[in-house]
Amino acid sequence: MRRRSFLSTVAALPLTALPLAAQARGFTAIDLTGAAIGPDYLLSYPDGKPATLRDFRGKFVLLFFGFTQCPDVCPTALSRAVEIKRLLGADGNKLQIVFATIDPERDTGPLLREYMAAFDPTFIAVHGTDEQTARTAKDFKIMYRKVPSGGSYTMDHTAITYVFDANGKIRLGLKHDQTAQQCADDLRQLINPKKPGFLQGLFQ
DSSP states (O other), X not given: OOOOSHHHHHHTSOGGGSOHHHHHHTOSSEEOTTOOOOOOOOEEOTTSOEEOGGGGTTSEEXXXXXXXXXXXXXXXXXXXXXXXXXXXXXXXXXXXXXXXXXXXXXXXXXXXXXXXXXXXXXXXXXXXXXXXXXXXXXXXXXXXXXXXXXXXXXXXXOOEEEEEOTTSOEEEEEETTOXXXXXXXXXXXXXXXXXXXXXXXHTO
């Protein structure tokens, strides 16, 4: 499964092309602070109730787009999220993992609820109509498309995990090849920010 989006271009930028404040923070992830991504969605929870990112203000949200029949990328990302929570210890309780399906045709509410429970009962899935899914993907700069496979299909999609801070602001894009430890280290910087040094403070 290919992982394509404008974010790969951001990741390829030389260090000198990034803001000095972003360089100083030293994230392994892509620093998306201030990016025009989202900032919210209008989808539904598995029980049909309206769902938005605003529901999780006060928590650090990890938002991933995928589908339940994904053979590798999605289960890998969700399993990594389980390990990230463990590595963060008590701070893991400050996270909310949200899985947004890009395959509403097959990913029904009951199936999404069962899929999340297989990883962590606190993980939440959201879904929408075809039109809502397309609009949300566009707002969040997510690429997805159906790929014929035998008598059915699979999905090609962007594999990035967005991180929103406790105020609902986008901060990071966790790359698919980052380890759980690298992700936890990045998140720890957001959850427990250190007082900036003299030089860093000049550029923030």
